[in-house]
């Protein structure tokens with residue numbers, strides 16, 4: 001089995017003190033740091049881009065797990081690599097050339113991820129599995145933090161686990177993840193858990209620690 005990973009989504013942090021927030025979740029024991037990039041076009045919200053990620057980079061040595069909700073994505077891949085992202089995940093739906101985008105990420109020397117929305121079937125990624133290091137299963141429609149978990153993600157993860165059996169691919173789940181569902185998600189086959197609101201609630205280092213442990217131990 002792949003290592004268990006908790007990846008706090010910085011989207012739910014206090015943007016007025018990003019460096020401090022990054023250091024806090026690092027100290028609180030997170031594994032990766034999840035960076036949600038939104039363009040107001042592929043998703044109906046705008047977050048931050050490579051320059052903001054570059055500014056966060058000196059504050060931690062943990063893995064920067066970038067989730068690009070942008071279309072097109074190809075023109076920006078190099079900028080995210082240079083900003084210090086270790087994983088670069090693109091959406092299968094961002095199109096039109098998913099295979100080319102994944103090749104480009106690998107050519108930049110980064111781990112390549114592919115994400116699928118709740119309404120997208122696993123068939124969309126079937127023929128690119130040899131090019132991916134992680135699959136990010138959306139359990140909300142992307143664009144906003146704090147939404148309710150969509151339960152059909154559980155069956156999708158079960159099917160994805162069978163589909164990726166024997167391959168070194170992380171199965172990451174994103175959206176509405178709390179300690180109430182992380183146990184079931186792990187049983188279904190997810191090993192990496194993105195959580196925004198569930199990690200940052202409380203606003204203090206002590207609460208971040210307890211929140212991360214809660215999701216991990218469930």
Ligand code: DX5
Pocket residue numbers: 009011012034036067140141142143144145146147174175176177194195196197198
């Ligand atoms: C949604 C983002 C998620 C989001 C998760 O588009 O991809 O990473 O920040 O936030 P929560 O955990 O609050 O659903």
Ligand code: ZN
Pocket residue numbers: 009034035036067174194
């Ligand atoms: Zn995300």
